[in-house]
Amino acid sequence: MAVAPDRLWRHFTRVADAPIVIERGEGCYIWDTEGKQYLDALAALYCVNIGYGPWPEIAEAAREQLERLPFFTNWVGFATPPALELVDKLSELVPIDVGRVFLVSGGSEAIEASLKVARQYHRLRGEPTRYKFVTRRSAYHGTTMGALSINGSPGLRSQFEPLLPGCVRVPMPYRYRCPYCSDRPECTLQCADEFDATIRAEDPLTVAAVILEPMQNSAGSIAPPPGYFQRVREICDEHGVLLVADEVICGFGRLGEWFGSIKYGIEPDMMTMAKALTSAYAPLGALVASEKVAEPFFREASSSFLHGITFGGHPLSCAIALANIDVFERGDLLGHVRSHTDEFRAAFDRLGDEHPLVGDVRGDGFFYSLELVKDKETKATFTPAERDDVKSFITLGARERGVYLRVDDRAETAVQFSPPLVAGRAQLDEYLGVLRPVLDETYDRYVANGS
Ligand SMILES: Cc1ncc(COP(=O)(O)O)c(C=O)c1O
Structure with a gap:
């Protein structure tokens, strides 16, 4: 052809x-x-x-899954064995007490899901005024309209405005050119304190979540100074704001741990992942929500998270993810x-x-x-x-x-x-x-x- x-x-x-x-x-x-x-x-x-x-074992896992069941959905009560097995496996690997795992098809979709979970979580808990998201300048979190809205690069957003309202950004921990402390022997953590100042300035009761990568890729491997994430966690807790770790790049070994959150001792409320979840052998993403976040969604028999993606948690991708994790472990x-x-x-x-x-x-x-x-x-x-x-x-x-x-x-x-x-x-x-x-x-x- x-x-x-x-x-x-x-x-x-x-x-x-x-x-x-x-x-x-x-x-x-x-x-x-x-x-x-x-x-x-x-x-x-x-x-x-x-x-x-x-990796013949990955090709074999894919072939077996295609022969047994090429597709079925995770919507309206259904599930497939590889999706269930993968969710159990991920629950073993992440550093949080897992409530639920929402499977999608990539990183932007995982971010979209985190934004929607955050907003619905606050509504379910009686705080419907919380809709804003705080992220870091220069950060990249994907390109779909919600994910784009929280991106930190004006150049990426400008052609598509207006985007989601209430997306605000704080400086990243950029030691080399830090406006606060690059001339001091040690980081003063003022970059972390900026979350506090920004949330206060926005009115804490309007803020739903802080979203950030353990090590920020965009702007070039921006690593957290010691104590940074502990301070961000304290600030989120003080203001009732959810903390989301975007693990789309840091997850699955890039920093020598399963997740960047493990490396830096972060205790997020939610984690987004994609990319190396399957080592990109098939499209897949996941949003992992802690017990705390999932709980209000499951209080009443009639409630549900009003979100779905046809290919989210595709059984072929889940079978490949399991085989991929096996390659990680055995090697x-x-x-x-x-x-x-x-x-x-x-x-x-x-x-x-x-x-x-x-x-x-x-x-x-x-x-x-x-x-x-x-x-x-x-x-x-x-x-x-x-x-x-x-x-x-x-x-x-x-x-x-x-x-x-x-x-x-x-x-x-x-x-x-x-x-x-x-x-x-x-x-x-x-x-x-x-x-x-x-x-x-x-x-x-x-x-x-x-x-
Ligand atoms: C940190 C981060 N979050 C989210 C995304 C979006 O992922 P995807 O391209 O799979 O939609 C990316 C993509 O590079 C990313 O680097």
């Missing part, structure tokens, strides 16, 4: 971006239709966490990430010390970002006119040399490393072996020669 790649409406793709067709994957590598091999330093989109296999992927964390961090720190373009190194586990600057002393960044150009220059320079990576510039310009969790020293060396000359050329072009 003839393929017409020019008719495929690619996501977030500029007209100028060259189309590229990936047809095969193995381990940490992908191949395009021209036969060119790339190291996948982004696990596709932070999601193919077990790598591209081959001790969390242990693998933990055993490489120090080595990976040290290698990126070394690059940060040596390279004039690397201003800040952030991250943990298998999730790092290098923020680029033109001058390390002044932390001067690229001009608005240069930013797009720098992003393309690095992305295409790495791609030509056989590495697929991402340059995030939703805040400042940051090069990322978020490979499949089966990567090791060889893949790190390959990545750095490509990144160094690309950064050298970037420096020559945009700083030394001041193009």
Whole structure:
């Protein structure tokens, strides 16, 4: 059959971006239709966490499920065995006392479900005035209209306004350029206190939930300072506001734990997850609600959560998720990430010390970002006119040399490393072996020669 790649409406793709067709994957590598091999330093989109296999046990689980029952719904009282089994398995893995798990088909849908649960939860408890959501600047939580409304990047929202009313944002814990304490030896946690100030300014009785990632991806691996989440939890409790951990990227081993909430000792009321729940072998998302959150929904026989997605908790995806979690457990992927964390961090720190373009190194586990600057002393960044150009220059320079990576510039310009969790020293060396000359050329072009 003839393929017409020019008719495929690619996501977030500029007209100028060259189309590229990936047809095969193995381990940490992908191949395009021209036969060119790339190291996948982004696990596709932070999601193919077990790598591209081959994992015959996942193919077998999918085949068995398709033969037994290709689909049935979780609506109006029904369920399927893999959905029930997956919910039990997730309840073992998450760090909260699980009330219910609502299965969807992806991250944005998990966020949508969390927004709706939060609003209905407060109504059921007699506080119908609570409808607002507090998130962090630059944060990304998806693109459907509700998820988009809580996003922290004005550039993503502006074409689609007006969005949900009552979505407000606070600064992220951005130590490198923190307006409160980047000049002090230690973080003062004023970034966490901003939640308190903002909730008070909005009127606490209007605020439904605070939603944030354990380590924020957008803006480049923004990690919480010590004590941050404990303070945010206290603030939420004081004001009767729900705390939602968006685990869409941090979940399933990226930081060396099942969830970022475990890593940072967060006790959320709800958790959203997707992506590596199936290692992206099939679309699936979940909203996990604590006992506290679920309880008001189940008080009366006539009540229900008025929400549903046809493909939410698709049995094929649930069977694949279970097989995926089995691969994690049998291969001790969390242990693998933990055993490489120090080595990976040290290698990126070394690059940060040596390279004039690397201003800040952030991250943990298998999730790092290098923020680029033109001058390390002044932390001067690229001009608005240069930013797009720098992003393309690095992305295409790495791609030509056989590495697929991402340059995030939703805040400042940051090069990322978020490979499949089966990567090791060889893949790190390959990545750095490509990144160094690309950064050298970037420096020559945009700083030394001041193009
Ligand atoms: C933190 C976070 N939340 C939510 C989403 C939305 O997930 P999806 O693209 O599956 O809708 C993403 C997607 O990248 C994400 O990174």
